Amino acid sequence: MTVRRATHLLLVxxxxxxxxxxxxxxxxxxxxxxxxxxxxxxxxxxxxxFYTRVLTFEKVGEPVELIGDDVExxxxxxxxxxxxxxxxxxxxxxxxxxxxxxxxxxxxxDARSNDRSFQHIAIVVSDMDKAYARLREHKVxxxxxxPQRLPDWNPNAGGISAFYFRDPDGHPLEVxxxxxxxxxxxxxxxxxxxxxxxHTAIVVSDTEKSLAFWRDTLGLTVAGTSENHGVExxxxxxxxxARLRITGLKAPAGxxxxxxxxxxxxxxxxxxxxxxASDLAHVETRLSVAHAADAENTLRGARATFVxxxxxxxxxxxxxxxxRDPDGHxxxxxx
Numbered sequence: 001m002t003v004r005r006a007t008h009l010l011l012v013x014x015x016x017x018x019x020x021x022x023x024x025x026x027x028x029x030x031x032x033x034x035x036x037x038x039x040x041x042x043x044x045x046x047x048x049x050f051y052t053r054v055l056t057f058e059k060v061g062e063p064v065e066l067i068g069d070d071v072e073x074x075x076x077x078x079x080x081x082x083x084x085x086x087x088x089x090x091x092x093x094x095x096x097x098x099x100x101x102x103x104x105x106x107x108x109x110d111a112r113s114n115d116r117s118f119q120h121i122a123i124v125v126s127d128m129d130k131a132y133a134r135l136r137e138h139k140v141x142x143x144x145x146x147p148q149r150l151p152d153w154n155p156n157a158g159g160i161s162a163f164y165f166r167d168p169d170g171h172p173l174e175v176x177x178x179x180x181x182x183x184x185x186x187x188x189x190x191x192x193x194x195x196x197x198x199h200t201a202i203v204v205s206d207t208e209k210s211l212a213f214w215r216d217t218l219g220l221t222v223a224g225t226s227e228n229h230g231v232e233x234x235x236x237x238x239x240x241x242a243r244l245r246i247t248g249l250k251a252p253a254g255x256x257x258x259x260x261x262x263x264x265x266x267x268x269x270x271x272x273x274x275x276x277a278s279d280l281a282h283v284e285t286r287l288s289v290a291h292a293a294d295a296e297n298t299l300r301g302a303r304a305t306f307v308x309x310x311x312x313x314x315x316x317x318x319x320x321x322x323x324r325d326p327d328g329h330x331x332x333x334x335x
Contacts (some may be wrong), residue, residue, distance in 0.1 A: 006135065008297065015231045029219045031218050031251045033287070033288040034254030035288050036095070037094055037200050038095040038283070038332070039094060041168075047168055053138075054140070065083050067079075070314065074322055075276075075278075079102070090196030095286075105276075108281065111170070114242070114262040119203075120172040120201055122199050123175050123195075125193055125194055127190075128163070144163050144238060145162040148233070160176065162174055162175065163236070182187065201258040205270075211259075223249060226245075227245055284332050288335070292311040297302070307320045318334055
């Protein structure tokens with residue numbers, strides 16, 4: 001072996017050891033807050049009208065228009081021009097984003113609640129009958145056959161009422177009502193009909209694999225579990241024979257993250273590998289951390305799938321990155 005070749009091999013070995021050490025020593029993340037979600041829409045004015053007029057969200061400032069290198073690097077799209085509106089319901093916020101460029105694909109007409117691309121926000125209501133009547137008055141598209149009260153034999157979910165419906169672009173939404181003694185105590189308020197967002201739910205293929213990412217890498221904590229089945233659950237999800245393993249997680253602040261693993265049926269389709277932020281099926285969970293650069297190191301150590309090249313400039317002096325979880329759900333992590 002020549003001296004040159006030996007030197008080259010030693011250099012390769014040293015770089016490999018450094019990389020392995022970086023992965024092994026990457027500090028666990030601690031997500032400080034779930035900031036809400038961003039939903040891609042086709043017509044910003046129409047969607048703002050729906051969420052504010054029908055669901056009583058309130059506008060937080062005026063819509064902004066984003067262009068240039070930062071948003072292109074963050075989204076992995078080129079070229080980008082996107083209009084964004086921020087809305088609030090109680091303490092929680094969402095963003096609606098209309099991509100003027102590049103054009104995105106419409107949401108699949110045959111999307112199902114057990115497809116692994118499924119994600120919704122759960123909007124808490126103080127009176128399910130009144131909420132359903134209001135949604136019927138505004139002719140929303142049903143996803144469930146109607147509100148479903150989960151049976152009392154289920155100790156963790158019994159007495160909860162819920163209903164799935166769709167926004168103007170077909171995004172699934174849920175209204176949910178908690179009986180006394182379940183959920184956050186603030187969901188017992190009766191002065192308003194729509195109270196806030198309890199959680200965002202995502203379909204996962206393997207709860208343990210998702211826990212390894214969301215709990216062990218991101219630092220969220222498990223808040224509760226349940227196994228739901230029966231005709232009420234089938235009608236709620238519009239999936240015959242539905243049997244779900246449900247796991248709720250929390251950060252120190254913000255709405256929860258809820259895993260929906262379909263134990264049956266197991267025929268949910270995987271998330272499209274080529275989904276983009278401009279596609280109308282796109283929903284993105286937003287997470288706040290102390291330092292985006294540290295988050296990048298940890299997520300690279302965990303071999304997360306990156307959409308952005310790394311932590312890039314975000315809203316002025318901050319930095320952010322976009323990754324996907326094991327089932328393809330998009331997360332924007334920012335400091």
